[in-house]
Amino acid sequence: MNVLVTGSSGLVGSAVMELLHREGHHVVGFDQRKSPITDHLTVETGDLCDFPRLASIIQKYNIGAIVHSGGISHPHAGEASPYETVRTNILGTTTIFEAARLFHINKVVYLSSGAVYGNHSAGVTTVETKVHPENTYAVSKLTGEYLGEVYNRNYGMNVISLRLAFVYGPNRFMPDPIKSLLERAVNGLDIDDAKGADQQLEFIYVKDAALGVYKALQAEKCSSSIFNIGTGVNTKMNEVAAVIKNLYPNISIKIGPGDLGYDFIGAFDCSEAEKQLGFKANYRLEDGIAEYAKYLEENKKSKS
Ligand SMILES: NC(=O)c1ccc[n+]([C@@H]2O[C@H](COP(=O)([O-])OP(=O)(O)OC[C@H]3O[C@@H](n4cnc5c(N)ncnc54)[C@H](O)[C@@H]3O)[C@@H](O)[C@H]2O)c1
Secondary structure (H helix, E strand, C coil): CEEEEECCCCHHHHHHHHHHHHCCCEEEEEECCCCHHHCCCEEEECCCCCHHHHHHHHHHCCCCEEEECCCCCCHHHHHHCHHHHHHHHHHHHHHHHHHHHHCCCCEEEEEEEHHHHCCCCCCEECCCCCCCCCCHHHHHHHHHHHHHHHHHHHHCCEEEEEEECEEECCCCCCCCHHHHHHHHHHCCCCEEECCCCCCEECEEEHHHHHHHHHHHHHCCCCCCCEEEECCCCCEEHHHHHHHHHHHCCCCCEEECCCCCCCCCCCEECCHHHHHHHCCCCCCCHHHHHHHHHHHHHHHHHHHC
16 A cells, blocks of 8 residues: 655654554655655655645545645654644644545544643543543544544544643654653763652653554554554653663663643553554664664764
8 A cells, every 4th residue: 555654754653654554555755855764755845834735745646545744743843833733733733634535535643642632640541531632732633523523424434533641762852751761871971860760750662652553554444433542551750760771770860840831641551552453562662762872872983
């Protein structure tokens, strides 16, 4: 199948491109910028809101399915530029759904976010947990889900929305507390951060996030169209620091109390993704961080 992957130069999009390519699909990336990571694959540049450009690419490559991973992808970035977030994430997503509808592309996997849940005290977060988006980014992601439901209901499409947990791993450009600690550790630098130890997040390794997307793309008929994709484990930053300290025992890591401004969301219940999509995360946090550290080490060597 010929699959268009938007946001193909980004963290998740590039991993999805790689996985689909390895599995024998013909992938075409679409992003506003080129990236050396996807140099060996076909990538077209353009803006998500540019319908004529998207239409010509869909026709040129006879696209049969779309993974929509492009957009503004961080709650803090969303707050810095709310207008641009709404334009890119809501108008851009509508442009993708509309292009899919008009070119009879039934299957679209839309990357939503756990941010739609906002802060809540529930122990476990299921897709039934009341959504409570608390910033522009979260509102934009939830709007994309609602639009997906409308396209499913009114136009018979098969849009699947995935509420991703916090994704970490090679090629992450957006702010990320794991990346922030690990990059310093890999370079042998001591860490003394004023705050952040109490921030808890559900981290998912980028290869597992890509696997979730792949499984959703492959799924034939599901009884739901919205899924949590995570590990079901919440981790505090002081526990992340302990994992990194274990890998780099010679550096000192101190992190003061407090959070980093991310929502506190109860651990994801991913049982429906397991039952309906056959998705289960493979990487424990220790394994993902070790693989990410290895990548950063190798990258450091190749740069020097
Ligand atoms: N990374 C996470 O922790 C996380 C968590 C939950 C959900 N998500 C969602 O997953 C998706 C992918 O996230 P990511 O971490 O790979 O993001 P990313 O920032 O690494 O990649 C997004 C890509 O979209 C491209 N893009 C942005 N605006 C564009 C536009 N107007 N036209 C064309 N391309 C544009 C960027 O150039 C970038 O390469 C996003 O939709 C994000 O909301 C990410």
